[in-house]
Amino acid sequence: MSAQAQAPRMAQAAPAGPYRRRLRLRAPDWIVATSASTLLLIVVLGFVLPVITGYGVDEFVARPLLPPSSAHPFGTDTFGRDVMVRTFAASHVDYLVAILGVGTAALLGTAVGVFVASTRIRGLDWLTMRLTDGVIAFPFTVLALAFVVVIGSNATVLGLPPGMPALLAAYVIVGWAYYARIARSQTLSLRTRDFVTAGRQLGYSDTRIAIRHISPIVLATTMAYAVGDAIITVALTASLSFLGAGIAPPTPEWGQMMYEGRGLIETAWWLTAFPSLALVVSGLCLAIIGDRLIRRLEDRP
């Protein structure tokens, strides 16, 4: 909990990433490239497939619950919508939540972390770190469910799909704390480096050093972690929708598609199989890319 208690741990366990789920993988270049192209392909197919097939995302195109066939490779759902078109279109919602949620949390957390590590205000650093202890203690799923009830699963902002604002609010309110810790510890170690001392000798103010010299380096680190964390964000978004509290229908989302197919899993396996496959493939690709980004940072002198 305290920085003092964490110091000896860090010597033994690798520094834990935000959301504390990260693995090392020595993936060769071609696997990283394939992962990136796969993610891109999924997004592009989400736009292109409705045009090619002529099936709208929310359109009732055939009889309900048709098994996979050449006309509908992933079958049709309980309303007779094309599961393939919906599965790929769902990537837009899931990736958008991940990008907006993790991106905002990482930016905010970096700002807070750099600030508390640079400021001379007494006690602010300690108090902020205790605050992150408190925020991180809330299981995310529980907190997000509370938000969905208070904000409302139909709330929309700026044309975002219903349910998304509540999810984003939850991600940012919890997520900043993880990044603030990483940014703080990195700032503290950077402040002892020669280039910071050189900046001080040149008469630069603490503020200028923090913003112009330290922030860019810290931001590169937090952003690399953010890519890895996008996996967890996508998984959590799907989990919450699977509990019926995330993205509201009819907007396609993997967890919510699986929720609709949950009761029919033995007779109509394709309702759950394809969205979960898309979810797992996305997770793997993001894990491989995130791992590479962090590895590059660690190899840097």
Next chain:
Amino acid sequence: MGSVGRRILRLLGEMAVVALLVVVLTSLLIRLAPGDPARTILGQKATPEQIDALRQQLGLDAPMPSQVGSMLWGVLRGDLGSSLVDRGRSVISIVMDAVPITLTLIALTVVISALVGIALGLWGALTRYRAVDEGVSALAIGMLALPPFVLSLVLLLVVAVRWGVAPAGGWGDGWPQNLAYIWLPAVALSGLLMPQVLRTVRQSAGEIRGHEFVESARARGLSASSVTLRHVLPNASLPVITVLGLNAAALIGGAVVVEVVFGIPGLGQVLDQAVSARDYPVIQGVALITALIVVLINGLTDLAYVVIDPRVRVAA
């Protein structure tokens, strides 16, 4: 007082501060909502009288500091208000009935993850074959990409429905019959923890193997298996405690989802029902109690480190 005693006191003090912050944050949660949360919770059909009554019950009509104060006072008395749906039932009794079930699920998950994760991690670190090592790492990363609810569905379908070796969800009348219902969900939840135990053990075992005390044990003529069991294993397992502390919140979050899939009457089901009934006091109670449990687990893992690891003791 010795340095260990001072260290423990300091940790306890910090735990108290964090617990206090958790209570304050919980009471402020509802204030973060834009507009009128009481109206959002009750929906469009609510009368103004109903909304006023709810505002009063949630403490929204009082100024913010007094709302925080009354929440703190309530926590100290063990009173978290009463359910909106199940009138007369106190939130604390609803939540506390479910907590032991969720904690049992998590405890079983920790046991499974530790056994499997330590075994696989050691195997990956000590094997002569690179393919085994990489296979073990790939397994871990693959499992991390599999969210608990997806793994739950797969296990429910294959192990429970197809093979029929476990009941397809539900709950028994008591212990030990409940073990039949809880082992498969614990395996599903292990998908979240086991890969991280594996990774940590794999890494620390690899580092420990190069240490002098391992060399000297081998030089003394100890067999390879004895070196592994007596010298590498205990040191490589120590960081597992850290992994557990770091993942306490994620484990509870995962347990919530797994419980819903398997129909286990733990916190997950309480939360699921409260969300569909828009029973905010219950949701707030679950958030508070789970966060306090996480603070407690984190504190205990820190304490365990101080007590177990001589290096931390000396450093303090």
